[in-house]
Amino acid sequence: MPTSGYQGLSRADLAVLVPELLLCGHLIDRSGMAHSIAAFGRDGMAEVAIEEWQLASPVYTRRMQRALGFTGDSVETIFKGLQLDIGAPPQFMDFRFRVDDHDHGEFWLDHCGALADVEPMGEDFVVSMCHDIEDPTFDATALATNPHAQVRPIHRPPRQPADRHPVCAWTVVISDSHVPPPVPANAALVAESVAAGVELADVDTSSEGMSDYAGPLLSDLRFPDFSHSALVRMAEEVCLQQHLLTLGFMIAVRSRTDAAAAADIGRKQFTGIAGLTSERIRDSLRLGEDTRSLAQVLRLHPALNPLSYTGVEITETPDAVRLRVPADTGAQRDGAWPAMLTPEHPAPLEAMVRGVNPRFTPRVLTASPEGFTVEITLGEKIFREASEVAITRFSTGADFAFTDRGIPLPLTVV
Template sequence: MPRPPALCELSLDQLAVLVPELLLAGHLIDRAGMPHAIAAFGRDGMRNIAIEEWMGASPVYTKRMQRALAFEGDGVETIFKGMQIDVGAPPQFMDFRYRLHHHDRGEFWLDHCGALMDVEPMGDEYVVAMCHDIEDPTFDATAVATNARAQVRPIHRPPRRPADRTPHCAWNVIIDESHPPLPVPEQAHRIAATRAARVELDPIDPDEPGGSDYSGPLVDDLRFADWSRSALVRIAEEVSLQGHLLALSFLMALRARTDDEELVLAIGRQQLTGVAGLVAERLRVALDLSGDLDGAAAVIAVHPAFGPRAYVDIDVELTDRLVVRLGPGGAARADGAWPSLIDADHLEPFDALVRGVDPRLRGEVLGDGPEGLVIEVVTDDEPAREADEVALTRFSTGADFTFAERGTPVALRPT
């Protein structure tokens, strides 16, 4: 049966557009999930959930990306390279700038922080929760994947005084033998045991034209069009896994606070619904896809909720009909990751995704048995109202963010 192009079949130009979109999609996960965490557990509960979520996922996926792109090391340069390909720091939206002093010392600052732009209107208490309470332990948790004696400490950070202060924040990163070694967070040990953390992906072809790894010097910006096609496929798959790992860590943090599994699953579905719809809309525009069944099939094929294929058991068939099968197997279902939250009684995340392509689309269950959940995408006469979960996620300035071409990357040498 005809199928839309899989990730590995996209052109280099398409992949170069897709990768930053996937990084931003991962960042929008919290914009989609945290409003519902606040409703259930309050602002302090949300703060603690976010801390545990990022401390669980970040050390795991940071190490995966280092290995995939061959830049493992124990210095500040390695830490900075990891930040550049991290859903916590999507390029330009979180405009990290770097200065590398030597192996054990560097600085970074944010000329623009999209997360701050989202939170600042909510008041100083929310800014402190994000820029102090959450960042302090989670920056260190990211650094510990590289060196247990690395410390990330603020030079200055919000709340901004004066209100228009730039850069939005600045930080020192220092590795010193006198620093007590930080342990790998307990949450990260649990996330490391998931199938998402251990899934094997296709290696990068070192003989393809373009960059195949990041073993060279740190550069000020990653221009993804400079990479090889197989490298971009691997990066896209790793970034999609970052989203799954973050969502699994989010669910784990919820379960630490309640025995009500239905509440946990409901919040997980609300998170997935919000991010699925908004990301589908952005992907359709970014890849210049049609707002019809063809476009919906193409979006489903590359949407981070349903990738990588080594992790998610999914089949997409497109003829004069669009039929999607979410299989009963696959590591994602065994982990209880996003695809497992979609079932015959809960199509809301799937409906939000296809309506991000065309608001007239929705899913209709054709079967739910040993072969998995089979859904046909059908077209209604009238557009559906946007889901509340998508509307909440749309409050993020990331919803309308536009990436720009910023020229040739410049190598950053130790000063």
Template sequence: MPSRYDDLSREQLAVLVPELLLIGQLIDRSGMAWCISAFGREEMAQIAIEEWAASSPIYTRRMQRALGYAPAPGEGDVVTIFKGLQLDIGAPPQFMDFRYTVHDRWHGEFHLDHCGALMDVEPMGPDYVRAMCHDIEDPTFDATAVATNPHAQVRPLHRPPRVPADRQPHCAWTVRIDPAHPPVAAIAQCEVIARTHAAGLDLDPIDPADDGLADYAGPLLADLDFTRFSRSALVRIADEVCVQMHLLNLAFTLAVRARAGEDAELLRTITTRQLVGIAGVAAARLHRALDLPDVMAGALRVLELHPLLNPAAYVDASFAAGELRVRESAATRDGAWITRCGPSSIAPLQAIVRAVDPHLDVEVAGTDEEWVARLVVREQPAPVADEVAVTRFSTGADFAFEPRRSLPISPV
């Protein structure tokens, strides 16, 4: 099925891709607030570990294959790991400003000149900083590296809590690959996520004849200049980034379900509130970045481009005449985000359209599997949903990207 991003220009896609990467990072700013409320800080940290460790090895390998830099068995090196981080929702460009050093194929370092996640968590106190930068980062960095080489180890040189309080860079890490290192294995939850439709989703291949880069098989670049990629490559990257978000969300749902037990209502409440928060913030960023109109047509276009409803190969939806029509699909069979929308759950759709204009609303009819949402205009503007307001506390909600030069990194 053709991508819903296929009618965007190359220039628009180069704007869209970093936006999607940042949106993926902000999913946790929405979801973890409700996990803390329900389960406490320590269980929240365990949920974060499980969701990232269960999803990142899968989507990292997907992007390696899509962009032609997948290593042969046993040949995955630090350059491959660093390329993967540049295309990972866990490390969106500039907001998580990774700077890389390559010593040789098996030894490298990175540091963060700016960590947006730290800026969000630091005001909450050192316990929350330690939970993110120690408890969560240690297993999840290794889980990401295992997608490239199970003998890779990512270890800190220094990391927050920052001493002194304004220490720069925010953190620094080594990456070493050595056959003598005990191999890292994927966690059991990763095997569950690997069996989802999202994990094995087939997307259209990149057209090598299209103008611009069709892969990332060349040297590691300090910053990815997305304008250098072909339109076809950017479409595939955008769809892959949406798959990353779905896989992360499926792993999040799996982790929350393990804590909610028999309380199905608690599971549904937490996962729906997570979606409402990220849906509204994502819609606002897409609307602003692509300069879409502040009218009903603009809201429908935001819906069409929103990660909730992408890729088209995963979520079966159509958009016309002020209506969104959703049908049963691989996403509904996975229990993905779209299952948190429908006649009995309109808040995520309301958050999206109200990010364009607070006077907009939706009326939804049908069943939980197949439904139609019609956009309507209300006389009075709606207030911002609590879930969206919580997510907006992140500095990522209003983060602005800047132009960067794309320079190759040579071993030092």
């Protein structure tokens, strides 16, 4: 069995795919929060969002720091982490940074895709996102680097005037006088998950390109500058970010409803993001709509990676693709996305394959206590897009296009 779904990609394709994975990770909440609002109301949705990010972001932030060799306790380290965080996908959430010294800095957003999504919904939703949710979750991300870091607004939406630019600005200050907030009650459930401790292949420092991010903070990350090995590791870490966020999401949801309703919300969240992610992977790598393209999309889909966590196997026949989902893996033990793929609940997989071509149909071939196998074939019937995918498509991120910004600048202390 291959050890990585990404190893076979070219360096150039990996450089295209990594920011796509970061953006799709961000769009998870465009799917999940819609169903949280329906179940718990706007205030309940905000509580779910706060808890999921508080539980997940410290875990995956430290993982990425270790993977790319930029561990430390400075403001600069915090900013580097944000550049590789599904909470801040490049360009869509256009973070700009200034570092004053080890303990002081500022960031602001020249463009905020999340705000573009929420502003049409009214001021109450803007306040919920930019005040209620951001205050504790920005701090949770910063605290992963330094327990005495605080993120505080200079200004933020609702925008006054309505076209205020940048849309928001924040200070980051590290001080021994800052008392760290209490550890969230359910933090250990994510911190001690299988996903949190998954071991991935070390970056090969001998390959061409940047093998780490130990150098200066850059104004933008230009992914083609990184080595093939570093990009593979980034891609797999971003997949784990998505799984960890989903674990946090499900913990928050289960604490507010019964098991059956929580499972239903989880599958709807998964369905919405699964289909849109397949579509964006297909388009970003200029793939087609045939079975070979489907097999490639499935090999790269974050819900099915990293392979050391999910154990998923994908094989091709002349006119079909087969997907094997084993029952005894880290993802199954955690209750992550692969655990939501069952013969009885095909919606997430149907959305995933129909994001490549709406004529694909999965059919269960075998099922046993060891797992199940699905065969996916191309038929004549064109299936309507799942409502969960249509809800996720509400985000401006669904059609967002990345641009080449040229050579990034190092951000030295001012």
